[in-house]
Amino acid sequence: MKQQALFKALADPTRRQILKRLRRGSATAGEIADDFDMSKPSLSHHFNVLKDAELLRNERRGQHIVYSINTTVFEDAAGLLLDLFGSSDKKSKRGKQ
Amino acid sequence: MKQQALFKALADPTRRQILKRLRRGSATAGEIADDFDMSKPSLSHHFNVLKDAELLRNERRGQHIVYSINTTVFEDAAGLLLDLFGSSDKKSKRGKQ
DNA sequence: CTATTATTTAGATAGTTGTCTAATTATTGA
């Protein structure tokens, strides 16, 4: 898990909206783009950032590329929060920060 | 709660380290600075970002300024994660995003 | 009051990020 990539990915409001959109179900790049007032290349950039954090997965389906959320990272994120705020020895997963 | 400020504050590794440092207990700006290989003005900047996110509180005590973590924000952060990833109607606290 | 210590604010700068348009790659239908 890439901690820095995860926090960075979540720091942008457009990317958080993309995640929310994807919670309603997988969608192609174009479908997502329809919901945003932003150029497709800009969104593509955000997809890359989210993918780098492993928050998204994508799969080509014919002409389209389908994006879907990777909810297993949610546990990672929760763990990171615990590591920042929680009671010290909750999960002794405290390697490099 | 300022959602954007919170995510932004957590996106920087130095700031996350500051939070971890403060989990061990409150500390003055100077004490914190001793643990970091960075100028005091730079750290002061990070304190401000963390304060803006309400992750820290500070209190002048004589010559010193004592910083302490505000753990109540932890619940806010957890709620935001749920809002991004969790099952839709976990907490119907979904105002503006 | 003045000197000292603690911290912040101001101002500058290099690096990063989010956005755009234009060009490129990939896939499919005819």
Added chain:
DNA sequence: TCAATAATTAGACAACTATCTAAATAATAG
């Protein structure tokens, strides 16, 4: 194969951020 559609990559640019040094503010000790 060619044209059309879907999406990405490339390149440019303005805005933002993290960092630094120097200067300013605040509190205390003598």
